[in-house]
Amino acid sequence: MPIVDAHHTVEPEQAGRIDRIVQELTGRSRADVKGLFHHHCVARNDIECLNPGEPVVAGDIVRVRHDSHRRYHVPPPERKQAEFGLIHEDDDIIVVDKTAGVLSVPTALNEGNTLLDLLTARIARQRRRGRAIAVHRLDRGTSGVLVFAKHQRAADGLQTQFREHNVNREYAAIVAGRLRSSTGTFQSRLRTGKDLRRFSVPDDEPGEDAVTHYRVEQELDRATLVRVTLETGRRNQIRVHFAEAGHPVLGDDKYEPAAARHKRWKAKRFALHAAVLGFAHPLSNRAMRFESPLPPEFVQFVAGSH
Numbered sequence: 001m002p003i004v005d006a007h008h009t010v011e012p013e014q015a016g017r018i019d020r021i022v023q024e025l026t027g028r029s030r031a032d033v034k035g036l037f038h039h040h041c042v043a044r045n046d047i048e049c050l051n052p053g054e055p056v057v058a059g060d061i062v063r064v065r066h067d068s069h070r071r072y073h074v075p076p077p078e079r080k081q082a083e084f085g086l087i088h089e090d091d092d093i094i095v096v097d098k099t100a101g102v103l104s105v106p107t108a109l110n111e112g113n114t115l116l117d118l119l120t121a122r123i124a125r126q127r128r129r130g131r132a133i134a135v136h137r138l139d140r141g142t143s144g145v146l147v148f149a150k151h152q153r154a155a156d157g158l159q160t161q162f163r164e165h166n167v168n169r170e171y172a173a174i175v176a177g178r179l180r181s182s183t184g185t186f187q188s189r190l191r192t193g194k195d196l197r198r199f200s201v202p203d204d205e206p207g208e209d210a211v212t213h214y215r216v217e218q219e220l221d222r223a224t225l226v227r228v229t230l231e232t233g234r235r236n237q238i239r240v241h242f243a244e245a246g247h248p249v250l251g252d253d254k255y256e257p258a259a260a261r262h263k264r265w266k267a268k269r270f271a272l273h274a275a276v277l278g279f280a281h282p283l284s285n286r287a288m289r290f291e292s293p294l295p296p297e298f299v300q301f302v303a304g305s306h
Contacts, residue, residue, distance in 0.1 A: 012058040020050035035072030036116040092154040100269035104137035144274025157282025167280030174271035175247040186241035220305035267297040
């Protein structure tokens with residue numbers, strides 16, 4: 001195979017973008033030059049370079065190793081998956097904006113096309129080592145921000161933060177009726193029944209401690225938009241606490257479904273959205289905070305309540 005291994009030391013008058021040096025070295029078209037970067041053919045000072053616009057200065061050594069008989073195409077942009085939007089990705093974590101109706105991880109029924117499946121496939125397409133590892137999850141009917149680890153060390157760091165309640169989680173919810181107070185806290189012990197439904201039990205009975213704080217954002221037509229923060233992240237915690245208080249999340253067909261119906265909530269999901277997720281990066285310890293805007297069905301419902 002006619003492999004060409006060319007290198008060039010940048011002269012002072014050539015300082016600028018690295019892709020121009022690559023084009024001079026190879027004589028290829030601009031499109032092919034971009035393809036060389038995508039296919040890992042270019043290095044600057046013996047470090048792989050993927051950015052055609054990376055600057056070079058006098059003394060830098062640019063190296064290009066390529067097949068002179070091959071065309072190097074840049075593939076079309078990856079089509080955005082309907083199941084999620086990509087918010088952030090690095091070598092250790094992936095942060096996504098989940099669409100309501102999508103499972104975070106497989107259940108006992110082994111459903112496919114979960115976020116875990118999709119992100120694992122994404123990593124494989126990128127020909128990178130690692131896999132998607134779930135460290136927390138959202139209910140199928142909940143949308144919003146989720147973080148996945150890409151290797152076990154990152155997963156361990158994130159799981160420790162979730163276990164020690166050092167993660168900032170804020171949700172937006174539209175609940176039935178109007179709350180008596182503009183701010184409040186629900187605190188109970190949650191237990192799981194045989195039908196997998198969650199419910200609160202007296203403090204002296206076995207269960208998981210659950211603490212939910214809320215503040216009223218806007219009073220609506222027979223409903224209320226609230227912002228919810230969690231001290232604990234128990235399964236179904238928000239849904240159970242508001243339902244037991246007589247203000248179930250709109251559209252929730254599991255907890256107080258009759259009271260959760262509203263003539264103007266037409267969406268086939270419940271009105272719960274993970275709006276903010278904040279944590280320390282599991283390797284660098286850098287503070288990170290990600291937000292997801294209110295989904296269109298929330299915006300439309302709020303607008304129609306004026």
